[in-house]
Amino acid sequence: MQRSCCYLAVGLTVLVAGCGKGPQAEFSLREETTDLIPEAQKVVKTTLKEKFGSPHELIAWQRFPVNYGGVKGSVTEVAAEGKSVVVEWDGDATQVAKDAPLIWVSGARTGEKTSVGSVATYDAAKKELTWTGGSDPAPVAGDKLVIGFGKSLQTGRAVYMKNCMHCHGVSGDGNGPTAQYLNPLPRDYRSGVFKFTSTLGPEKPTRDDLNRVIKYGIPGTYMPSFLWLGDKETESVIEYIRWLAIRGEFESRVDNDLAGDFSQKTIEAAAAKAKANYDAAKGKEKPEKPQSAAAAKSAAKDKFAEYLKSDVPELIDGSAKFIAEAWAHSEEAESLIVPSVARVTDDxxxxxxxxxxxxxxxxxxxxxxxxxxxxxxxxxxxxxxxxxxxxxxxxxxxxxxxxxxxxxxxxxxxxxxxxxxxxxxxxxxxxxxxxxxxxxxxxxxxxxxxxxxxxxxxxxxxxxxxxxxxxxxxxxxxxx
Ligand code: HEC
Ligand code: HEC
Missing domain, CATH: 1.10.760 (Cytochrome Bc1 Complex; Chain D, domain 2)
Structure with missing residues (x-):
């Protein structure tokens, strides 16, 4: 199966245009995030916003194996002094039209300022394209670009909000308005754990697994069948729930790392325990008076300022890498459970x-x-x-x-x-x-x-x- 991560530039985030009207739903934060000291909480919140956006302004972080959508192309010829190119498209090029968003994903134009633009003119017969967003540096043959990047994610979001959100929740936390009445609960995608997969022990589900669950539902539970959705809608919603799961797992991994030193509950519990020990020692030889919870939080704040510089960038990068690899790996042949012998005769x-x-x-x-x-x-x-x-x-x-x-x-x-x-x-x-x-x-x-x-x-x-x-x-x- 094709994976977009290998093709697109690593680390680049692209705003997928706003998603129109409707209630201004927000992604909720995990409890563990809201328990962090305010300084750490802020970093988690800002990172999530920067890398994933909000339900109304989705951001596609390209390092994940999610098919965000769009048609990919490769420059075959450069004309008009680098201001026009001929492109060979990899797939359906009907969406290549004036004003369609364009990003350069390989070559000299992938720099931060130059990578994003839109189609200015397109001659479908000659496959000749010009763009807005500057012409310096000029592209060269072999450079790759994507038109309409993020289109699937946007479609997936629309399908999700209409059909899945009321059970699975805006954030994919399994806590939509209908959820409280159901048993088993709708899946909380944020743990990245899925039940009915064709893959080995710790592996993620494949796209085919998700496709089966969505098409046929989960008999005996409230998960309905969505056989009536079109192929395009089903494919897009699969990418959207992969993305929601990835977003949730990312938050969770970062939280788990930070919780050790920067969880308010842990700091308070430790201070309370130290105080109880101190009080219990009354009358006997007094140990040193323990730190108050407030003092411990202030110390954690100083420690976090250090941690922010020394460890947080690595934490963000490492978490993204781990999650991206796990999702990509589930699509590899070696992750699939294939019986080593044919079915034993059923007698x-x-x-x-x-x-x-x-x-x-x-x-x-x-x-x-x-x-x-x-x-x-x-x-x-x-x-x-x-x-x-x-x-x-x-x-x-x-x-x-x-x-x-x-x-x-x-x-x-x-x-x-x-x-x-x-x-x-x-x-x-x-x-x-x-x-x-x-x-x-x-x-x-x-x-x-x-x-x-x-x-x-x-x-x-x-x-x-x-x-x-x-x-x-x-x-x-x-x-x-
Ligand atoms: C009426 C409530 C409801 C709606 C609507 C709903 N689901 Fe579910 N979904 C559930 C429940 C309940 C489960 C958990 C079943 C279980 O644990 O066996 C579930 C589980 C899942 C799973 C997990 C499968 C696994 O292997 O772990 C996926 C994926 C999923 N739903 C996708 C969707 C998508 C996509 C939509 C919208 C197109 C959707 N669901 C709409 C109730 C719902
Ligand atoms: C520790 C308890 C436990 C043991 C041991 C166990 N199961 Fe299960 N099994 C479960 C639970 C719980 C479920 C329901 C999971 C769910 O759907 O959320 C289940 C579900 C199943 C299902 C339903 C799958 C489906 O698609 O609906 C089958 C079949 C099954 N088990 C077979 C077995 C067989 C065969 C064994 C022994 C080789 C076994 N189980 C051992 C707890 C167990």
Whole structure:
């Protein structure tokens, strides 16, 4: 699949023209950002605004693998003393017309002042183009340009605001006006975690994965099917949600780094603890009087002034690089889960092997999905600890990454959220379901042939007659 990041200049940000009327919605900030000391908060806010803009003035930061749209071209001839060029277009050139925005993405004209302009005249028959925005330095053959850059992002935004925003929120935080009534909640794209992917463990979804979810929806949830959207609209909204996810992940990575030293809550908690220790030591030998929260914040402010010069540029660059690579990598062939063997014939013997694996300690499927596959395993009765904490959830049963209660699927209903082809179920078992406690079994607990046996068993559950289900129960009782 084509990736725009390799082609476009790195680091350049381009304003995608304002997006018209409508309520002046804003991107909201993460709680972690608003908890930073004001000086650090300001840097995060300004950087987000500079690099991503607002819902009404989108900015396309070109270092990310997002197809922002527009037609790319390569200069083949230069005429009129560098004031006119002949261009070979890579794709549909109908949008090359007077006043269309133009940017130079390679060659001497990519400098900050010269790179952006618009089409002055275009002769479609001769593919001859002149532009506004100066003629110095002159382009040379081989220079690359894009006309109508950001057009997809703009279309994507319009599709999103109309069809997705009321559930997924303006910022893609999964917190739109309708969201509070739904379970599971609409996806919060900002964590960059997507459930139903065809990719390996930590990988992002591919464009095809997002396309499937948008086209067919997620059965059994409120995520509707958008089969009726045109191809162009679907493609653009895919880019827009990738962009929203990237924006959210960027904010989150920067926050995580800054939170160590510059979180107000942490500073206050540390000061309170120090004071409590000091008070507890009353009467005994007094240690040095601890710093007040106000003094600690003031010290953090001084420290941040240093950090701003020495580390923040690297933090911004490093975060963008990491995220760009992760999204680009998910489109590489090596990220896709491809079964190493063809589907094992779906016969009684394979289903029986699958059933045994399902009930075995290798698979442990029954602990969550229940012995009969009804989604009522013992794990749904237990109290679980919050990840990375000693605290327990107040509700029994499993929870997702976003902290919401989550039921293992009732497999006897034959309703699959991530696609119902056997290979979809294979991938679900192989890599697990990201953002949920369902682990991956591929390359570790189960061999590919074994996963196919489990797929055959799981997919047969919706047709199983009661006696066979009773048999499943019996097996576990005997094996105890
Ligand atoms: C009525 C509410 C609603 C609307 C409208 C809606 N979604 Fe969703 N969407 C959801 C819910 C709920 C989920 C989470 C389902 C789950 O976790 O299984 C979701 C999940 C998703 C996911 C995550 C898939 C994954 O693998 O993790 C994507 C992507 C997505 N929606 C895109 C869109 C797009 C694009 C639109 C608009 C064209 C849209 N949604 C409109 C409710 C909605
Ligand atoms: C720790 C608990 C846990 C274990 C162990 C577990 N699962 Fe799951 N599984 C879940 C949860 C939770 C979901 C629902 C995730 C969601 O849709 O948000 C799920 C969903 C599924 C789905 C539905 C996929 C879809 O597209 O809708 C299948 C199929 C599945 N699991 C099969 C298995 C099999 C087979 C095993 C054993 C090899 C297994 N699971 C082990 C928790 C678990």
């Amino acid at each position: 009684a013997a394979s289903r029986e092997r699958g059933r045994r694996l399902y009930l075995s300690d290798k698979g442990k499927c029954y602990t969550c999905h229940g012995i009969q596959g009804r989604g009522d395993g013992a794990a749904t009765e237990d109290f679980w600890k919050k990840p990375g904490s000693e605290e327990y959830y107040t509700k029994r049963g499993l929870h997702d990454t976003w902290g919401k209660p989550l039921q293992p699927r009732n497999l006897t209903l034959g309703q699959y959220r991530g696609g119902r082809r056997p290979v979809d179920i294979f991938r679900r078992i192989y890599a697990g379901i990201k953002g949920t406690p369902m682990p991956g079994f591929g390359r570790t607990a189960l061999k590919d042939e074994e996963i196919w046996d489990v797929v055959n068993f799981v997919m047969s559950l919706q047709y199983e007659s009661t006696p066979t289900k009773a048999k499943a129960a019996e097996h576990v009782v005997h094996s105890k």
